[in-house]
Amino acid sequence: MEYHLIADYHTHTRYSHGKGTIEQNVIAARKKGLKRIAITDHGFRHVGIGMRIEDIDRMRREIDVLRKKYDDIEILFGIEANLTSMEGDIDIPEEYIGAFDLILMGFHKAVVPRSLKDGWKLFFKNAMCSLVPICDAEKLRHDNTMAIIRAMERYPIHTITHPGAKINIDTRLLAKHAVKHNVFLEINSSHGFMTEEYVKVAMEEGAKFVINSDAHTPENVGNMAKGIMIAQKAGVSPARILNSQDFLW
Numbered sequence: 001m002e003y004h005l006i007a008d009y010h011t012h013t014r015y016s017h018g019k020g021t022i023e024q025n026v027i028a029a030r031k032k033g034l035k036r037i038a039i040t041d042h043g044f045r046h047v048g049i050g051m052r053i054e055d056i057d058r059m060r061r062e063i064d065v066l067r068k069k070y071d072d073i074e075i076l077f078g079i080e081a082n083l084t085s086m087e088g089d090i091d092i093p094e095e096y097i098g099a100f101d102l103i104l105m106g107f108h109k110a111v112v113p114r115s116l117k118d119g120w121k122l123f124f125k126n127a128m129c130s131l132v133p134i135c136d137a138e139k140l141r142h143d144n145t146m147a148i149i150r151a152m153e154r155y156p157i158h159t160i161t162h163p164g165a166k167i168n169i170d171t172r173l174l175a176k177h178a179v180k181h182n183v184f185l186e187i188n189s190s191h192g193f194m195t196e197e198y199v200k201v202a203m204e205e206g207a208k209f210v211i212n213s214d215a216h217t218p219e220n221v222g223n224m225a226k227g228i229m230i231a232q233k234a235g236v237s238p239a240r241i242l243n244s245q246d247f248l249w
């Protein structure tokens with residue numbers, strides 16, 4: 001299976017904990033021959049590294065200037081939002097949802113939860129139960145999955161980043177709902193998540209995928225070799241991979 005990927009929909013810059021500027025990511029993407037790049041820094045409640053609400057306007061203006069400067073590539077202003085509660089809250093205040101061209105959402109640790117109770121379940125309990133087998137692991141896995149599904153139901157989420165990384169989830173159930181809500185599941189070239197095995201499960205449910213670099217340096221923008229390898233091994237057809245297509249949704 002050959003994939004011709006024309007876009008990278010998940011890259012970080014200095015606005016969160018990436019190393020480069022937006023322009024450096026854009027230049028790197030052009031060098032790799034990409035036609036589209038998304039700048040998707042970490043959500044606001046990511047401790048120590050999340051982007052700042054005050055930066056939204058600045059980033060948007062920067063992107064507007066770069067769009068004029070480089071007219072051979074489409075630049076999207078996105079965000080990699082965080083799950084902050086068991087009810088599917090994410091860390092973008094309602095009034096800023098429309099500020100982004102695309103919203104990615106993933107589970108990360110070191111995020112300020114919506115409430116203490118959410119912090120307990122989402123972060124502490126998950127961490128504890130992965131260490132000592134005293135929990136109802138099946139129930140926790142189901143609750144984790146439902147939290148992500150609720151987020152898809154509540155917000156215009158484009159992609160779930162690295163499903164299954166850092167948190168135990170039911171891939172089949174997630175994939176079912178992702179199909180229903182027209183949400184892409186990411187095959188992440190940095191983490192190696194989803195794995196081949198999970199991709200196969202999601203594929204059985206009819207899921208659509210996106211292969212991203214999750215670059216934190218300009219050099220890594222467009223580096224999707226690992227994701228491509230996973231997709232190939234799982235036998236995903238190019239028609240199911242967003243960035244081998246010339247459309248965004």
Ligand SMILES: [Zn+2]
Nearest residue numbers: 080106161162
């Ligand atoms: Zn991530």
Ligand SMILES: [Zn+2]
Nearest residue numbers: 010012080214
């Ligand atoms: Zn990321």
